[in-house]
Amino acid sequence: MSKADNIERLKNAILEDYPRLTEDDTFTFACHDKVKCFNSCCADVNIFLTPYDVLRMKNRLGISSQEFIDRYTILPIDKNMQFPVVIFKLLENDEKNCQLVDREKGCTIYEDRPWACRMYPVGLASPKEKTSDCDAACKASQPAEDFYFLMKEEGCLGFGEKKEWTVREWIENQGVTEYDEFGRLYKEITLHEFFQSGREFTPEQMENFFICCYNLDKFRSLIFNSSFFDRFRVDEELKAKLETDDEELLRFAFRWVRFSLFGEKTLDVIAKSDETGETNQ
Numbered sequence: 553m554s555k556a557d558n559i560e561r562l563k564n565a566i567l568e569d570y571p572r573l574t575e576d577d578t579f580t581f582a583c584h585d586k587v588k589c590f591n592s593c594c595a596d597v598n599i600f601l602t603p604y605d606v607l608r609m610k611n612r613l614g615i616s617s618q619e620f621i622d623r624y625t626i627l628p629i630d631k632n633m634q635f636p637v638v639i640f641k642l643l644e645n646d647e648k649n650c651q652l653v654d655r656e657k658g659c660t661i662y663e664d665r666p667w668a669c670r671m672y673p674v675g676l677a678s679p680k681e682k683t684s685d686c687d688a689a690c691k692a693s694q695p696a697e698d699f700y701f702l703m704k705e706e707g708c709l710g711f712g713e714k715k716e717w718t719v720r721e722w723i724e725n726q727g728v729t730e731y732d733e734f735g736r737l738y739k740e741i742t743l744h745e746f747f748q749s750g751r752e753f754t755p756e757q758m759e760n761f762f763i764c765c766y767n768l769d770k771f772r773s774l775i776f777n778s779s780f781f782d783r784f785r786v787d788e789e790l791k792a793k794l795e796t797d798d799e800e801l802l803r804f805a806f807r808w809v810r811f812s813l814f815g816e817k818t819l820d821v822i823a824k825s826d827e828t829g830e831t832n833q
């Protein structure tokens with residue numbers, strides 16, 4: 553069974569079988585360097601990377617988005633995928649360790665670790681996300697709202713600790729709220745009507761989507777080394793920020809995805825008459 557099939561099966565199992573939690577539900581858990589299993593979960597694991605994860609991680613590592621993609625990601629290809637999915641690439645040793653774990657100290661990019669690493673052992677499911685073997689009747693039977701669930705990795709001793717959390721407390725404690733804005737913006741794209749109605753990207757649109765969301769340095773180069781700013785009205789203050797501020801650039805890239813791939817009016821096109829100084833009268 554391929555990696556993509558495994559991912560799809562897990563998504564379906566979570567939607568159908570896992571107990572659902574609200575932000576007020578509680579669980580007991582603690583993770584620290586005294587637990588015997590310390591770091592064991594930073595191996596042999598599927599970690600999906602969001603566009604904001606990649607932004608934070610590549611900047612933490614001081615490398616370009618292209619270098620990050622080449623060294624730290626794999627892109628599973630599956631005919632059922634509606635948009636590119638990016639998975640963190642593990643070492644090719646027997647343990648399949650994370651490339652960024654230190655056996656003694658733990659995560660070497662802790663303050664910028666990906667969303668999924670922050671959230672564990674809490675997961676967040678979005679029933680609206682299409683799964684390949686969920687037909688219209690199946691989707692209609694699922695609740696529309698997102699829900700939390702607990703993941704219990706085999707051998708994780710954190711559940712034996714006494715510390716009690718609500719889901720809300722855990723999320724705040726792990727710095728997940730810093731990721732909320734970009735999570736919401738990305739979800740507006742991945743749950744867009746375009747996909748819900750069953751439409752599909754062409755290979756070229758797939759590539760464009762990937763560049764906008766994951767290869768920010770390339771996106772920056774494309775807009776600054778073309779006639780982009782002659783064709784779209786972008787105020788000077790924002791344009792200056794786009795040159796250096798990756799978070800602003802990612803917000804802008806999401807707007808471009810919505811404009812160029814979904815046909816939304818998220819950008820202001822400069823009419824020919826504006827460019828020449830002529831009026832329409």
Ligand code: SF4
Binds near residue numbers: 593652669
């Ligand atoms: S990024 Fe950090 S927390 Fe996540 S698996 Fe790697 S070492 Fe562990």
Ligand code: SF4
Binds near residue numbers: 590594709
């Ligand atoms: S397995 Fe669980 S308790 Fe052990 S290090 Fe990982 S998250 Fe912490």
